[in-house]
Amino acid sequence: MTESKNDGSDWIQAWIEQQREQLRRAGLPGSGAEAGAAKAAADTISDQVRDIGMRWLEAGQAYLQGWQQFAQRSAAGTAAGESPLKFGEDMLNAWQGTWAGAASAGEGATRQFVDLISRLPSIGLLREQSEAWRELMTAQAEYQQLEQELRAVWTKVQSDALSMLESLIRERKQNGEANPTPGAGEYRELYNLWVDCGEKVFAQVAHSEPYCKLQAQLGNAAIRLRAGQQVILERLLKQYDLPTRSELNSVHKQMRELRERVATLEAQLRGEELT
Amino acid sequence: MNDSTPGTSELAAVTGDFMRRMSQGLAALANAGEVAVGCSAKDAIYSEDKVTLYHYRPSEVVAPELRVRTPVLICYALVNRPYMMDLQTDRSLIRGLLQRGVDVYLIDWGYPDGADRYLALEDYVTRYLPHCVDFVRRASGCEQINLLGVCQGGSMSLCYAALYPQRLRNLITMVTPVDFHTPENLLTKWSRHVDVDALVAATGNVSGEALNALFVSLMPFRLNSQKYVDLLHQLNDPNTSGATLENFLRMEKWIFDSPDQAGEMFRQFLTLFVKQNRLKEGTLTIGGRPVDLKRIAVPVLNIYATQDHLVPPSSSKPLGQLISSSDYSTHEFRGGHIGIYVSGTAQREIPDKIAGWLRERDQS
Numbered sequence: 001m002t003e004s005k006n007d008g009s010d011w012i013q014a015w016i017e018q019q020r021e022q023l024r025r026a027g028l029p030g031s032g033a034e035a036g037a038a039k040a041a042a043d044t045i046s047d048q049v050r051d052i053g054m055r056w057l058e059a060g061q062a063y064l065q066g067w068q069q070f071a072q073r074s075a076a077g078t079a080a081g082e083s084p085l086k087f088g089e090d091m092l093n094a095w096q097g098t099w100a101g102a103a104s105a106g107e108g109a110t111r112q113f114v115d116l117i118s119r120l121p122s123i124g125l126l127r128e129q130s131e132a133w134r135e136l137m138t139a140q141a142e143y144q145q146l147e148q149e150l151r152a153v154w155t156k157v158q159s160d161a162l163s164m165l166e167s168l169i170r171e172r173k174q175n176g177e178a179n180p181t182p183g184a185g186e187y188r189e190l191y192n193l194w195v196d197c198g199e200k201v202f203a204q205v206a207h208s209e210p211y212c213k214l215q216a217q218l219g220n221a222a223i224r225l226r227a228g229q230q231v232i233l234e235r236l237l238k239q240y241d242l243p244t245r246s247e248l249n250s251v252h253k254q255m256r257e258l259r260e261r262v263a264t265l266e267a268q269l270r271g272e273e274l275t
Numbered sequence: 276m277n278d279s280t281p282g283t284s285e286l287a288a289v290t291g292d293f294m295r296r297m298s299q300g301l302a303a304l305a306n307a308g309e310v311a312v313g314c315s316a317k318d319a320i321y322s323e324d325k326v327t328l329y330h331y332r333p334s335e336v337v338a339p340e341l342r343v344r345t346p347v348l349i350c351y352a353l354v355n356r357p358y359m360m361d362l363q364t365d366r367s368l369i370r371g372l373l374q375r376g377v378d379v380y381l382i383d384w385g386y387p388d389g390a391d392r393y394l395a396l397e398d399y400v401t402r403y404l405p406h407c408v409d410f411v412r413r414a415s416g417c418e419q420i421n422l423l424g425v426c427q428g429g430s431m432s433l434c435y436a437a438l439y440p441q442r443l444r445n446l447i448t449m450v451t452p453v454d455f456h457t458p459e460n461l462l463t464k465w466s467r468h469v470d471v472d473a474l475v476a477a478t479g480n481v482s483g484e485a486l487n488a489l490f491v492s493l494m495p496f497r498l499n500s501q502k503y504v505d506l507l508h509q510l511n512d513p514n515t516s517g518a519t520l521e522n523f524l525r526m527e528k529w530i531f532d533s534p535d536q537a538g539e540m541f542r543q544f545l546t547l548f549v550k551q552n553r554l555k556e557g558t559l560t561i562g563g564r565p566v567d568l569k570r571i572a573v574p575v576l577n578i579y580a581t582q583d584h585l586v587p588p589s590s591s592k593p594l595g596q597l598i599s600s601s602d603y604s605t606h607e608f609r610g611g612h613i614g615i616y617v618s619g620t621a622q623r624e625i626p627d628k629i630a631g632w633l634r635e636r637d638q639s
Binding site: 010011013014015161194195198199202206207209212213215216217220226227230245249252253256 | 282283285286289290292293389390393461464465466467468469470473474476478479493494495496497500501504508
């Protein structure tokens, strides 16, 4: 394609380059952009760890203060007319904000710090709470890392699809097929060809064991993250004697068992054998 | 790439032209109204929890001597809604069957909610389905009826037929997975490493939206992008009729109108059928009773689609070797998982095949 000059197909090459540029910006693995970012991250990693350490310390202090306030508000909040859930929202927002701040300081450094924190045992009066928060933090870090890995695979699929498209176009040209002249119809044809290439590349990747594993790992990490969030939320709901999903599950389970027993008894009364 | 790169100005022009046409298509799309689904008259005749059994009103134009005496009960999948079988007047398997003298009943599983998260395979196969079959038997006065299972509903129908063989006269399976471990089965490969126990523990029911995202990601370029670009282009074509847009919107409604899956049922189906392939291996038990497909001795018609990307033909075809029926037929439809219900060729081919096959076995 690069050798084509003024033969009416330059716009196709330009389109392919445009797509490649977008993928580069999205951080295709091995691209110059990523390598540069990795070097910059390595240069400043010690500063970042220190910075994150400070942030974590601040977050920890805020967290402990939060629980102190929580205890006070538990006694006085309802009387003051404040929504009991408001405080829970504040806590979650604070945690999310802390995480976002830490994440922006550098993914790699954050991960190192999370690894360190996750290996420390929980102790003291707030042992149970801090353990729940720690597990949530670990789950989020794991999820983010896997999401990045999967995103990189998808970016590679798109990049390979462009390469396949490029060689198809070249092949057509070599076979003497008419050079496409610019027009919406031709653009659409190019688009359809790109979709075909994309699906072909993706089908190969999607059936591969590493992809199946990675996608499932991300799914499992998302489940752990959600479960961790549920633990935190349920703890909060219990503080206010509000029903939780776990309690509802328990009720539904009991109802199901009762229903089965009633059906068995009814069948026995009718003298039937259950089929 | 900058403005002096060869082809850049042409690309800008052609992209602009393309986008203009897309915008015109969008304007046409914005004028579209709501679409209705379902076209054949039906009556709700039985319900239990969220399950409803419907009876379609027989076609009055069919002479009594041409009617198939034994009714057909359609057991649809839990994923998506059963109105796919009767989407619109010119795309309706049910309408086609009624016009050929078949008496049609259909199970609508409803939309499970949080209270249904412990509904299990046992509930569907040994409670709801038998109750619906028995109701149809009583209502029609037929000791045995015909059962037509669709996709996952076909797998459940096979279980039912193995557990209650004496209540069926004929069994039809459509795009039904039997062997979940064939090489083409992408959904199985994707689910192999998923911790389904943890998934259901965390989510309760499994949302229809999550499943839709999964199905769309099987062919991400086509299903997330190309089909919408195609639509906008079609709308821009003066030869395109208004029906094209309505048909598209109706399909979109069906595709994304997905009930949540009862958590326990989903967990069991994914574990026992998809991951462990127990239906095919003969190791499945439901409510403590073994599901032995060899107990299926009634006539069976197995219909599959050659281009099915959800249930590949290789997943449906092994059925013949797993049952003991001496009257086993297959029908291969040239099309996909959805096309078998809504494509133009399917409208004549599939009802003709089913009604003819049933009629031949209705006389004996």
